[in-house]
């Protein structure tokens with residue numbers, strides 16, 4: 211068996227007395243799409259943010275392609291540039307135009323020349339269907355367009371895997387489809403993905419694995435069709451009965 | 455009860471106009487206009503101040519202010535970053551410097567630089583003569599104010615911005631330089647411009663350094679005119695020169711604030 215893209219070993223995360231993650235063991239195999247569902251406040255975002263160390267776990271170990279990111283001596287910046295992340299609120303850089311958003315980290319982190327960075331940026335803009343918005347500023351784009359730009363920005367770093375934290379939750383319903391379509395294309399191309407979402411249709415159709423979290427632990431994990439169609443745990447059943 | 459709110463508002467406005475008219479009238483009747491015109495608006499004396507008031511005094515005021523502002527801005531940014539540093543001693547030092555130079559009158563700072571430094575470091579001098587001393591003394595005062603403004607601006611940039619930058623692999627200093635600080639400066643541009651206006655006026659304190667003809671700025675130039683002419687016209691000319699600098703800046707600030715208001 212090859213090295214998993216992400217491996218979490220007994221990860222705990224406390225915010226003061228608030229025990230947000232209590233013993234997470236989780237693996238994401240290369241090329242797989244793992245969707246994470248669960249009630250609000252169950253620790254889904256925190257889990258995702260631990261993977262690229264935006265949150266420092268209180269204890270436990272996390273490996274990215276076999277390299278331990280929680281090691282105090284780890285090259286965290288280097289590991290992060292292999293992990294793309296997409297946020298609920300897009301977090302595009304408002305002072306830069308679309309091209310600036312896509313090329314900044316390429317130049318400053320990867321040391322690419324402006325020309326090279328622009329070529330790669332254009333390729334990714336095309337991929338998300340926004341080739342004509344190069345010179346637009348984020349404020350002039352719809353939420354759906356901003357989120358697709360954010361995906362293109364992450365892809366421009368040539369990541370080995372992508373983390374999505376409720377990428378469509380801040381969008382008007384009619385814009386959700388465009389973003390999900392881009393994510394589905396990515397999955398088809400074999401990108402390793404960890405997706406926190408409330409889009410059960412996406413989880414069922416695109417996900418290889420479904421993780422249900424509640425109260426800081428993984429309650430149930432399995433094939434999406436199986437977990438959604440025939441949940442084994444009572445907490446999963448009660449959550450799904452509310453959202454489906 | 456009997457009067458409608460609209461009638462009452464109308465009456466109030468009428469009273470306000472009446473008060474204004476009475477004050478203006480009283481002033482106009484009691485003032486000695488001939489004497490006033492002669493002492494404040496003597497055209498001959500005013501004409502005699504040109505071109506030096508512009509090519510020497512105004513120019514020096516602009517240079518002193520610009521240098522002090524530039525130095526203060528850089529130092530203010532450094533102090534702001536120190537205030538936000540995870541290293542506690544940096545925070546303490548920055549807080550100390552900021553509180554000291556905000557709490558002490560600029561005049562005292564100037565006097566300290568003029569008379570204190572030669573005592574503390576005998577034989578040494580701040581390079582650049584008068585300009586060097588103004589840049590550092592006035593710059594320190596400006597930096598203390600600007601540091602707090604810039605710190606507030608940095609903290610006003612949403613946390614998600616730095617997180618997005620870090621998630622792309624940027625180091626924390628790279629994220630600060632390329633993502634957070636550019637946005638922070640956009641936020642604090644109006645208050646920084648206000649600080650520039652204050653520094654323009656504070657640059658007049660340079661007089662304690664003892665100036666020569668070539669280093670006169672507007673206020674000292676006006677005072678010299680005051681003494682030789684025994685007339686207040688030079689002060690009026692100088693005041694107008696200050697307004698020439700500060701009013702456009704004020705308008706600029708108001709425009710920036712209005713634009714920020716609309717962008718929200």
Ligand SMILES: Nc1ncnc2c1ncn2[C@@H]1O[C@H](COP(=O)(O)OP(=O)(O)O)[C@@H](O)[C@H]1O
Pocket residue numbers: 225228230248249250251252253254255256257
């Ligand atoms: N930076 C933080 N500081 C303190 N508490 C936090 C922080 N981030 C998240 N939490 C807490 O952690 C819990 C889980 O949050 P989160 O991971 O965002 O849940 P979810 O994404 O599943 O809604 C919540 O109780 C939240 O208040």
Ligand SMILES: [Mg+2]
Pocket residue numbers: 254255256376
């Ligand atoms: Mg969340």
